[in-house]
Amino acid sequence: MSLRSTGSVLVVFLWSLTVVLVQGDWGVTYSTQSICVLKGSTVEMSCSYTFPSGTVTSTFWFTKYVADGNPVNLSDDPDYRRRVKYRSDKKNSHTLIITDLRESDSTVYKFRVITDQTGVSYTGHLGVTLTVTGLQVEVSGTESKTLTCRTTCPLTGNPTYIWYKNGQQIDESSSPQYKDSVYSNREDSYSCSVKGHEDLNSPTMCECLFNTSCLRTVKSIISLLS
Template sequence: MTFSVVLGQDGWNVTYTKNRICVLKGSSVELSCSYTYPSGHTVTTAFWFTELGTGVEPDSLGQDPEYSGRLEYHGDKKNGQSLKITDLGESDSAEYKFRFMTNQEGGKYMGSPGVTLSVTGLQVKVTGGHQDKTLTCSTTCTLTDNPTYIWYKNGHKVKEDTSSLYSDSFSDADRYSCAVKGHEDLHSPAVYVVLEMVPTSVSESESVTLTCRTKCTMDPIAAFIWYKNGQPIPNSNTYSLVYSLFSVSSEDTGRYSCAVEGHEDLPSGEETLTVRYGPRNTSVSVSPSGEIVEGSSVTLTCSSDANPPVDKYTWYKKNVASPKASGQSYSITNISSEDRGEYYCEARNIKGTETSIPVHINVMSVFPWVPVMGVGAVLTAGALLLTIYCTLKR
């Protein structure tokens, strides 16, 4: 339990029992506080409010027609006062404050900040594939007092747990909903939208059919909304149960779901579409790049985009018939001038093959330096000076 203490001056203060509350739509809540004031004062007016209004003083909730018949006051004007609000709706979400006045001049006080009330409904969210799904009993705020969740299958209780998650292998013929213990009459809407995708794995240029089925008859006939990776597909709204993808490409790979227009908060589970294609954008990188000195090493690496991934890489040297090596990387150690030339790789998977553009490997030769001896004579100051010189020649 949390406490919010609003301190005043000279004995004025308001203490709220809880400063944040999250409750279910359709339930009730009790806001409570205690307050003090200087001796010699007598409380004449005390009330709760949410807005300051247009006048000097805020308007009491009792004056708001939206709360008519839904307010119950408890306590007394001397020690404290609690307010019970029934039949809560999401529009009741607000910050509630307490105000009191006394019989003395200037004798009035407002407890601020107040109690933040959030009202939420229950919603079943579905994640996972066609076979194994996870249901989440979702709320827009964290419910107060750590509730216990109850799960229902076709209206019958099947699970009770403190976790809001329910994982299992679910049948598309069944309807699931959830509730919170103590508020079993406040069920979430049942999950009733199912996506069927045939097939779920295709090759490029093939077609796929997505069918959005409901567990009940929609009256009037409703439109369907289609999603890819959680985002609406542009211009995909249709009154047909079927959405077709013709001549698919790799860009169509993703997670698909559907929903009934007007019930977008209750989408179907997601189905993943996989598009298979042969290698493409195949290329070779060289490390180190540039000229390679004789005696050093170089590594060639082949990269390719493919689905399923490339299962075989083969290396070739231009104008040489037989392959040089296999594997995604090809290393040449103690390289010599004979290794100079153009190299390329071939990438292969079950859908096809692709060959990269050749890259040129330039091998720089290293020549030995040979010393050359020479003899010369120079006449200096009447003496013959014999000079031996040495040059390097390669």
Template sequence: VELTCSYTYPSGYTITTTFWFTKIYAEENYVSLKDDPDYKGRVTYREDEENGHTLTITDLRESDSATYMFRFTDQTGGWKYFGKPGVTLSVTGTDPTNIIEGTCLRLFCESICFLQDNPSYIWYKNGQRLFSHETKYLILDPVCSEDAGRYACAVNGQEDLASAEKTLTVRYHLRVKPSGEIVEGSSVTLTCSSDANPPVDKYTWYKKNVTSPKASGQSYNITNIISEDRGEYYCEAENKYGRLISSSVSVDVQCKFT
């Protein structure tokens, strides 16, 4: 995360010290984040143009939730300032059982019992054993929608002491499958289907080599289709995780003989 501020000071002064802080241990005892053991090695300062200053915090943690303030002093120490009330940063945790498709997930099986060296483990999905996984780690890389389900584990030989189940929910991007039948003179409907989670908010239809969209909505209806309508069509589906363009469907209008 980056926090940025700008500051001004009277002419004739030279600013010698600039830093960010969250803690004041005593009056005039401000601890720069660079010297704060809770942030050691995770913060950088950058002087920007026109008296701007940027704080960058890497490896963000929930414990970084705090109010951040900026301080500067001049060469004499006579001109001092720190920004109140500061900016409040709120860092929330992530739910490891609710993950976006395409990322990596590692499940870990831990036992409080005394175990022999290098025990093997059993993993279950929806009550069925996963025979391809026998270590304490179950790695799903990348996660796909088919990985959603209830997971549990046990030490091999102690199947009656299986762990409680954890439900994995996979939030996935969009998959779009257009379809349609083409008959000259009839009405043709192209349908954009998606199993997106969460559901699609917006569908838009395009024809290749045509800049402006042709239609919006899950279905695109071409009435009384003619030869000029032939070409490649595709749809764009969008939800809060992003947008995806479908593969194209070819509309090849055949002549109708009477």
């Protein structure tokens, strides 16, 4: 397994786990079954394929079908246009690249092969399940606080989490949890990010939001303004 991360780009290759689907001499090998990445990042999904005869005229990835039952090429899908790139080589390997990921991109991606044989095409079923998640800070405790950088799925690639207090970095660890034993003021704020994706950090969690008396004050102010 290797992980390459630059800025807000997350590129994942997981060649150790493959899914091979073969029908006759047709076959698609996906590099992984599932990937979990951050919203706003970039992901790569790869596969390789075999075919019995003829010449391959078209290959593409898709997530949905049109009314006649044919799959929609992701590069033609309005939801992905200008965010999708394809990369292939002469060894029948194909890579899908999606940039500026959105949570709505969370779905199953499948690969389609079309040949010059009339009516002959093949879809690699099962596909790759992509889950796109954001970061969210959760807190427990009172004087000594345990903060957790939450995601909706375990991030691919064993990321390093970075913690900030009042905008300043205070910790860096492979654990998504951080314990702050230092007394906190009501004005203190916390956020987290993943190393290599510091620009995709979580929303700031203010101390006031988990201080009961302060929270009552905030609610009173909101009530007066409404």
